[in-house]
């Protein structure tokens with residue numbers, strides 16, 4: 001469709017032209033600022049490769065740990081590594097950070113999420129910036145042959161996201177044990193909230209909702225379909241709040257890393273029962 005096509009309830013021709021009189025630009029601007037801040041912080045934190053561990057708290061940006069260099073400040077003990085010490089084959093021009101092995105999975109999941117697509121199509125590429133507001137003019141529209149092919153990765157990224165929810169839930173449980181002793185610290189609560197919010201975001205995914213309740217013509221026809229209907233209703237309740245959980249979980253996963261970084265660096269004190 002060309003940008004000059006008439007639109008029901010339409011807009012004037014040209015980028016950001018509209019008949020709307022409300023402050024439609026507030027949402028796209030806040031989204032731009034929020035997502036930009038998160039991307040900048042996450043990239044910075046992932047490239048540090050240090051101060052991602054304190055006591056029994058592991059930053060969600062670094063979990064699971066494939067390899068560890070235990071000599072780095074704020075690194076986890078070598079026993080936490082799935083595959084052992086930092087590999088000699090790692091290119092010297094790349095920062096030696098365990099986060100670089102894993103962030104591609106949650107990153108792909110978020111980037112291809114149906115909600116985030118709307119958010120960055122509007123806020124970053126103005127396509128269109130809001131309902132009934134003129135989009136950035138384009139010579140061609142490639143539809144399913146363009147970026148949307150890549151977006152189909154979402155259904156596969158979702159399987160990895162489900163695995164990450166399990167891993168981060170285990171990290172949250174482990175955050176209550178330090179040297180074999182049970183206790184509670186502010187960091188334990190931070191990581192429990194992190195796993196819970198990421199679970200609410202992931203289990204509200206449109207692809208997940210389709211898996212649990214899709215491709216059925218009849219919900220009431222058997223015990224199995226009735227069970228699936230019950231699960232589908234719960235998933236739908238999360239799905240209806242998907243944008244909310246997308247934002248809260250995004251903020252909280254970043255804050256979780258920041259909190260552990262601060263206590264690992266000795267800047268903040270972790271109040272705890274240990």
Ligand code: FES
Nearest residue numbers: 113114115205206
């Ligand atoms: S649609 Fe947003 S996580 Fe799947």
